[in-house]
Amino acid sequence: MRLFTLTLAVALAAAPARAPAQELTLSVAISMKEAVEELGRRFTQTRPRITLRYNFGSSGELQKQIEAGAPVDLFISAAQRQMHELEQKGLILSGTLRVFARNVLTVVKPADSALDIAKPTDLLDPRVARIVIGNPRTVPVGQYAEESLRALALWDRVQPKLIFAENVRQALDYVARGEVDAGFIYTTDASTRARDVKEAFRPPEDTYRPVVYPVAVVRDSKHPALAQAFIQLLLDREGQTVLARLGFQPPPAGAR
Amino acid sequence: MSDEALAALVLSVRVAVVATLLNAAIGIPLAYLLARRAFRGRAIVDLAVTLPLVLPPTVTGYYLIVLLGRRGWLGQPLYAATGWSVAFTWYAAVIAATVMALPLLVRTARAAIESVDRELEKAAYTLGRSEWRTALEVTLPLARNGIVAGLVLAFARALGEFGATLMLAGNIPGKTTTVPLAIYTAVQTGEMGEAIVLVLALTALSCAVLVLAGRLGARAA
Numbered sequence: 001m002r003l004f005t006l007t008l009a010v011a012l013a014a015a016p017a018r019a020p021a022q023e024l025t026l027s028v029a030i031s032m033k034e035a036v037e038e039l040g041r042r043f044t045q046t047r048p049r050i051t052l053r054y055n056f057g058s059s060g061e062l063q064k065q066i067e068a069g070a071p072v073d074l075f076i077s078a079a080q081r082q083m084h085e086l087e088q089k090g091l092i093l094s095g096t097l098r099v100f101a102r103n104v105l106t107v108v109k110p111a112d113s114a115l116d117i118a119k120p121t122d123l124l125d126p127r128v129a130r131i132v133i134g135n136p137r138t139v140p141v142g143q144y145a146e147e148s149l150r151a152l153a154l155w156d157r158v159q160p161k162l163i164f165a166e167n168v169r170q171a172l173d174y175v176a177r178g179e180v181d182a183g184f185i186y187t188t189d190a191s192t193r194a195r196d197v198k199e200a201f202r203p204p205e206d207t208y209r210p211v212v213y214p215v216a217v218v219r220d221s222k223h224p225a226l227a228q229a230f231i232q233l234l235l236d237r238e239g240q241t242v243l244a245r246l247g248f249q250p251p252p253a254g255a256r
Numbered sequence: 257m258s259d260e261a262l263a264a265l266v267l268s269v270r271v272a273v274v275a276t277l278l279n280a281a282i283g284i285p286l287a288y289l290l291a292r293r294a295f296r297g298r299a300i301v302d303l304a305v306t307l308p309l310v311l312p313p314t315v316t317g318y319y320l321i322v323l324l325g326r327r328g329w330l331g332q333p334l335y336a337a338t339g340w341s342v343a344f345t346w347y348a349a350v351i352a353a354t355v356m357a358l359p360l361l362v363r364t365a366r367a368a369i370e371s372v373d374r375e376l377e378k379a380a381y382t383l384g385r386s387e388w389r390t391a392l393e394v395t396l397p398l399a400r401n402g403i404v405a406g407l408v409l410a411f412a413r414a415l416g417e418f419g420a421t422l423m424l425a426g427n428i429p430g431k432t433t434t435v436p437l438a439i440y441t442a443v444q445t446g447e448m449g450e451a452i453v454l455v456l457a458l459t460a461l462s463c464a465v466l467v468l469a470g471r472l473g474a475r476a477a
Contacts, residue, residue, distance in 0.1 A: 060444070060445065061444050064443075064444055064445065064446050067446065129339070130344065135427070135441070137441070137444075137445045138441075138444055138445055162428070163344050163426050163428055164426065164427055164428055164429070165426075166427070177321075177325060177326075177327065178325075178326050178327050179325055179326050179327075179341070179343055179344070180344075
């Protein structure tokens with residue numbers, strides 16, 4: 001019995017030292033949720049002792065968390081602006097910054113909507129009472145939507161109809177629930193709830209900056225090499241294949 | 257103070273005042289009924305009124321969406337008939353604040369009414385007063401302190417409502433962004449100056465309400 005107790009004590013004491021599990025925290029623009037989760041599963045398959053923790057949200061919200069010192073290893077943003085602000089403040093490892101995917105803006109309506117919304121000016125129709133966009137202060141998809149609506153000279157006239165969402169998936173949800181008549185999201189989001197929403201039209205791509213996804217290792221990361229390995233997975237053929245299957249486009253040539 | 261902050265402050269006060277008036281109109285009769293009458297479904301009414309006090313505000317907000325959203329039980333027929341829906345309007349903020357504040361008033365007022373000496377009510381009846389007049393002239397005046405305290409709590413709760421408001425009314429600057437929501441947005445966007453101004457404004461307002469309530473209580477006692 002005493003031997004058993006001793007053995008148990010030694011085993012317990014030794015156990016944590018034998019398996020130094022590492023935890024990697026990824027702050028991810030929520031439009032990348034499914035892609036990063038799938039690649040995360042592949043990442044941990046070959047690295048069984050590593051646990052990935054995801055922190056999904058709007059890029060602006062995630063940016064502010066990192067500025068406030070959140071313990072994050074990797075940041076994936078849905079726009080250059082948030083990443084560049086962090087870069088200017090010296091909060092990311094600049095050498096690790098890469099653009100790995102592209103997306104396209106779309107306008108969707110509830111699947112059972114009877115409204116004929118086929119072009120931007122149709123948003124002025126009085127029957128289109130509410131339009132959801134991401135809050136342009138923190139949500140990239142809202143910033144792209146604002147740019148596009150301004151370029152189309154529609155911003156001032158649709159503004160009274162606008163509802164602001166905290167991130168792109170909330171905007172999608174408002175449309176899917178039928179609370180609003182139309183919403184600006186990414187094409188990849190629309191396909192996550194294809195039964196609840198349908199595409200109305202795509203804003204002309206020359207009316208807003210290209211939607212690109214930069215990724216970088218956060219300066220205070222405790223596992224920069226591991227975070228760098230995840231970036232490599234995003235850029236490699238394996239990562240690009242998964243992204244393409246989920247509807248993302250490859251990054252523009254020469255983008256950084 | 258920025259225009260947006262000022263708009264949030266004005267909206268918050270407006271929402272809290274209307275919600276408190278609605279609370280008085282609904283809550284005081286309800287408190288009286290719960291305290292003095294035995295009726296069918298009393299336990300269920302009591303439970304329904306009290307639930308928002310213990311449920312997370314987001315859960316209450318979810319129920320409100322199920323009830324009042326464009327596809328909600330009440331929201332659907334309303335939208336079909338009028339093409340209008342309460343969600344994402346300032347009325348939605350009033351409804352959320354009213355529902356969240358109601359248990360505070362009802363529980364406080366009910367306890368005050370229950371503590372009124374029934375012998376005094378019986379005396380009023382023997383003098384020929386109806387139950388209605390007895391309630392208005394005897395019971396409620398004697399329970400005044402508790403009712404005022406309940407209204408103050410309800411106002412403070414309405415002023416600070418966040419979760420249910422965010423879910424039903426959204427966060428639309430100038431339309432449904434109350435002070436708590438504006439503070440949340442300001443912190444999220446790193447505008448600490450704006451956040452501090454609103455935090456101080458809300459703190460000052462809450463202190464003023466408590467001081468006022470203390471004076472009212474002292475005068476009544």
